[in-house]
Amino acid sequence: MSAPNCLRCLLQLRPSVAVPRYVASRSTAAASAIPIASAWTAPFSTTTARDAKKKDKSGGGTHIRAGKKIKLGKFKKNTTADRGKAPAPGERKAYRKKILLSNNNALPVPGLADLSAEDMLNPKNAATVLSIPDAVVDQLRASEAFKPTQCWGVFRKPSVLLRSETIDLMTRMKGAAKQKQTLRLVVTGDRITGKSMLLLQAMTHAFLNDWIVVNIPEGQELTTACTEYAAIPGSDPVRYMQQNYVLKLIQAIRKANEKVFSKLSTVHSHPELPQHIPVGSPLMQLANSAKEADNAWMIFQALWQELTARGRPPLLFALDGLAHVMKVSDYRSPAFELIHSHDLALVRLFVESLSGAGAFPNGGAILAATSRGNSPRTPTMELALAQREAEQAKDAAADVPQPDPFFRGYDERVQAALRTVQVLKLSGITKLEARVLMEYWAASGILRTTVDETAVSEKWTLGGNGVVGEMERAALLTMRL
Amino acid sequence: MAALRQNITGALRGSCPGARLQWQTLDQQFHALRLGSGSGSSSSSITAAARSSSASASTSRCMSTDTHNDNSDSSSQTGFRSITAAPETAIRIVSHARPVPVSPSYFSRQPIFNDSYLTLQKLMRSYGNLPVVPAGQVERVAWNTLEDIRQTLGEQVKASDYAKCIELVKRLHAIHPTLKPEAVTEALQAFKRNVQPFSNVPNPIVVDKFGRALGVGRRKVSVARAWVVEGTGEVQVNGKSLADAFGRVHDRESAVWPLRATSRVDKYNVWALVEGGGTTGQAEALTLAIAKALMAHEPALKPALRRAGCVTRDPRRVERKKHGRVKARKMPTWVKR
Structure with missing residues (x-):
């Protein structure tokens, strides 16, 4: 049997005040059995708003708990329930894709220096955390180098850990640019080992050294049939352009490379363009002329011609999610046959550059990063990267993996594209780098333990022998209060 | 010399002198019976038997088989003579032999237990002065409990007796193992439980030559x-x-x-x-x-x-499903009809 008085109301009553003296003096058993509600009278009070509330008619001011209600018609939907405002179309996706680069609740890290042009080349800077200058942050944001999955949003300022692989890659990029050669390299490695972050660092280095940067943030946007495409008229074999995507790309290039473009002017006449752009007009004018998707591909070709003309700064062409552009795309030809990704004009431009067919005359780098989280199965690419990696390992040249003779899904075009690339395999960071990173976390106020050798090695082990993303998960993203 | 030989013979036959006497008596009675019933038997055989009673025991033993071969012609000559009783011998015939139980506690209520208790006491008297191992270092042994002993012996052993006995057992067990006599080890063996939980020791994990x-x-x-x-x-x-x-x-x-x-x-x-x-x-x-x-x-x-909770194996497993239930514990949904 349930008590007649609501327990919550009982707790609110203070017996010394709420129960009048005459009730308390009637100390018989019968009196104690009477529900308090029936014996309740208003005490003297000058202020309380609660006491001034309208009394319940039946219960003398105390809430009598309702018994079990039998709800009839339980299958009828309660249409009057207020569910709040539904998010506007696209709002959820915008929230999901939101990139937050700064957090005022995080502590500013004392002694955190900004990256300068030469910092990423100095081997002494291995295992240091340096912050990205604000101007470069804007450029990186314009070229969509930041990813929503990276947790920039818990720190005061975007900062990066310079690991030994970073220094190595930047040195190679610098060497290639100096000799007017093109570094063609694929960054690969396990899940969340920092492949996209390495691309970001390469872009940072390029921006700091006034390179021109062209970035395709996600390979899948080009090949999963989510953007419009059309056959390029007069091309044989038929190539396809993606005008909307290219328009967006031109705008991103323009915005990110504004500083460099403002100093450059065109060296070619472009008679095919609808807008007349004479030789010697600023490059920004050419970039700005892309206003509509209709002629975006034409303008992109003109822009590319200008960027690869002699005497330009080095060029960095980067793409993340390589597996998506190394397979047959989801687009269909007019004959309803699947189009190979390499027949898409923009992808073709990247793949030819990567394979070495279209070298940059001013030097530079073509970087691609594989992805482990979002990557379709591409046996050819996997095999090619494994082969290149084995070939580039100094000692074990004899142990190059061979194609499976009983598998016929290999793709000749992919094989050709990846025949001569370099492969940089990322794995876990060293203990020293882990320590530096954790000290940065602690200085930012989000890691609330003492950073000593024990803590570092523990997180290093929990993160699968120093996989950065896993360390982050183990240390920052798991609530441990 | 003769007395010595007699003793040795007695020992060989597995009997004491009194028992030998008794044996001879029975032998004689047996032969007398044969004489009374059979016709071919002769007085000479009886006399031979009488003679042999004073001779060595081995002779008297083979007599029953050798009689016919040796005295066949003499029996045929004396076949017509009347049967006469055997002459009186000098041996005193014992009519009753009282068997003496081997165990001195045969007539007690718990003879086996008492016997082992007495053995232990005797051992304690003999070896009680031997040095003992310190209490913590004594080899751990699971002794038979009071219930075990009652079950195995089938005797109603008193708890107080058991306590005294097991105290002796433990004291004897504490004798230093290098000095412990064989007799003590044997006597204690009876009190050990068949399955020794303390001997079930896991093999120690070793670090091998590679450091693993x-x-x-x-x-x-x-x-x-x-x-x-x-x-x-x-x-x-x-x-x-x-x-x-x-x-x-x-x-x-x-x-x-x-x-x-x-x-x-x-x-x-x-x-x-x-x-x-x-x-x-x-x-x-x-x-x-x-x-x-x-x-x-x-x-x-x-x-x-x-x-840190890392040493003990967690014994919990999936609970089995029971009939009448949907899972291990879940009851079926209530339906009105």
């Missing part, structure tokens, strides 16, 4: 083998890194918990193989495996590991 210690752990249906070597904190599970093997951070922490609880994460490398069960089971099987291997390297860590 192999520990095996189980949890639910998972079995983990972990090879622990001194190192820098690298962990590989089934050829994968810890992060690849366990997606959940909690599981990773459980797996390396013995190292973490003793702050040895950066001192050892672990190479492990796990099979069976799910992720939680595998992770916690690893806990036990790593803890055991770690104890091989550093036995002094055992209390710390026990406090």
